[in-house]
Amino acid sequence: MAPQTHIPTALEAAGDAVVLGADEVAGRFPLHANPSPASQAEYDAVMADLSFGRSFTDHMAHMTWTADQGWHDREVIPFAPLSLSPAAAVLHYAQAVFEGIKAYRHEDGSVWTFRPGYNAARINHSADRLAMPEIDREDFIASVVDYVRADARWVPGEPGSSLYLRPFMFASEPFLGVHSASAIDYYVIGSPSGPYFTGGFEAVSIWVSKGYHRAGPGGTGSAKAGGNYAASLLPQVEAGERGFSQVCFLDTYEEKYLEELGGMNVFVVMADGTVRTPELTGVILEGGTRSAILRMLRDQGVEVREEQIALADLIAGVESAAVAEVFACGTAAVVTPIGRLAGEGFDVTIPTGPVTEKAYNDLTDIQMGRVEDPYGWTYRIC
Numbered sequence: 001m002a003p004q005t006h007i008p009t010a011l012e013a014a015g016d017a018v019v020l021g022a023d024e025v026a027g028r029f030p031l032h033a034n035p036s037p038a039s040q041a042e043y044d045a046v047m048a049d050l051s052f053g054r055s056f057t058d059h060m061a062h063m064t065w066t067a068d069q070g071w072h073d074r075e076v077i078p079f080a081p082l083s084l085s086p087a088a089a090v091l092h093y094a095q096a097v098f099e100g101i102k103a104y105r106h107e108d109g110s111v112w113t114f115r116p117g118y119n120a121a122r123i124n125h126s127a128d129r130l131a132m133p134e135i136d137r138e139d140f141i142a143s144v145v146d147y148v149r150a151d152a153r154w155v156p157g158e159p160g161s162s163l164y165l166r167p168f169m170f171a172s173e174p175f176l177g178v179h180s181a182s183a184i185d186y187y188v189i190g191s192p193s194g195p196y197f198t199g200g201f202e203a204v205s206i207w208v209s210k211g212y213h214r215a216g217p218g219g220t221g222s223a224k225a226g227g228n229y230a231a232s233l234l235p236q237v238e239a240g241e242r243g244f245s246q247v248c249f250l251d252t253y254e255e256k257y258l259e260e261l262g263g264m265n266v267f268v269v270m271a272d273g274t275v276r277t278p279e280l281t282g283v284i285l286e287g288g289t290r291s292a293i294l295r296m297l298r299d300q301g302v303e304v305r306e307e308q309i310a311l312a313d314l315i316a317g318v319e320s321a322a323v324a325e326v327f328a329c330g331t332a333a334v335v336t337p338i339g340r341l342a343g344e345g346f347d348v349t350i351p352t353g354p355v356t357e358k359a360y361n362d363l364t365d366i367q368m369g370r371v372e373d374p375y376g377w378t379y380r381i382c
């Protein structure tokens with residue numbers, strides 16, 4: 001089958017646009033080196049037992065925005081607690097957005113990231129929705145480059161590991177009026193991380209939530225806004241009490257169609273070989289991993305469909321074996337098979353299969369530099 005045509009979304013177009021190389025943007029965030037970095041013993045302890053998101057490196061990138069000066073005071077400084085007014089708007093009104101991106105160590109020791117232009121475009125999409133200032137794309141990339149170069153020793157090299165990078169910005173203006181803040185702080189911190197799910201490439205179990213939604217039409221679902229995640233926590237806790245590891249949300253109007261998990265997009269592999277994923281409705285987050293997998297599948301001649309997926313059809317498809325595999329994907333968890341899907345009145349098990357595994361291998365082979373990157377997605381940091 002001929003490769004299918006696809007009109008890139010705004011994020012995809014921005015993500016794949018040529019960006020300046022790391023040497024060209026480096027130095028925009030000058031380093032103020034940490035006078036007391038982690039000792040060798042502390043470093044060894046962290047790197048010998050990689051978890052996800054618990055340990056942090058010696059530095060962080062930072063810049064400040066004020067309405068009168070714009071973005072300024074770019075710097076890489078020691079990782080340390082922040083000093084924030086208790087009246088800072090973010091603490092009250094959740095004016096905050098973030099990104100998730102990784103630095104990978106290739107076998108030759110070099111350090112790379114993946115499609116930083118995509119994340120730059122997405123943080124600006126999120127910032128727009130939250131009435132926050134955009135960041136110059138090259139500044140976003142420079143913040144990642146300068147931070148990672150300062151803390152390159154923290155990029156692990158074991159299979160499945162990476163330095164998980166968390167760029168984020170929030171309203172720091174100390175003012176209790178509800179308005180868009182006139183002072184914003186932006187940071188990049190990083191956490192040396194092993195696999196997101198402790199079971200590695202093992203199937204996860206998903207509870208399909210009814211009654212709770214993380215976002216709705218006209219809301220902030222397509223932004224990576226902290227408040228969306230706050231809304232997902234109670235259903236996540238309740239799913240955990242039932243023995244499930246993640247929640248899948250349904251559309252707000254009818255509770256009929258799949259949207260996404262709390263932190264991942266979802267794919268359905270049909271027994272006839274076609275692959276389906278919920279279409280972008282403005283409510284779900286447009287995942288970079290989702291985009292990359294769709295692109296690779298299309299290029300492999302797989303028929304992919306971005307469309308509404310009714311939960312009832314999915315369950316019936318699993319029961320009749322018309323559905324062969326279901327998986328979730330995102331930067332943190334990469335590609336993870338879904339082995340059990342349950343909700344009120346249903347509980348089905350789903351086999352793990354070759355399409356999920358191939359998507360995982362194809363993506364991580366590019367990210368880890370094990371194969372040539374035909375898309376220009378990989379970006380050398382140092």
Ligand SMILES: Cc1ncc(COP(=O)(O)O)c(C=O)c1O
Binds near residue numbers: 100332
């Ligand atoms: C709600 C949500 N959906 C999907 C994703 C996947 O996005 P990406 O592949 O860009 O990490 C994430 C993670 O960032 C997420 O938080």
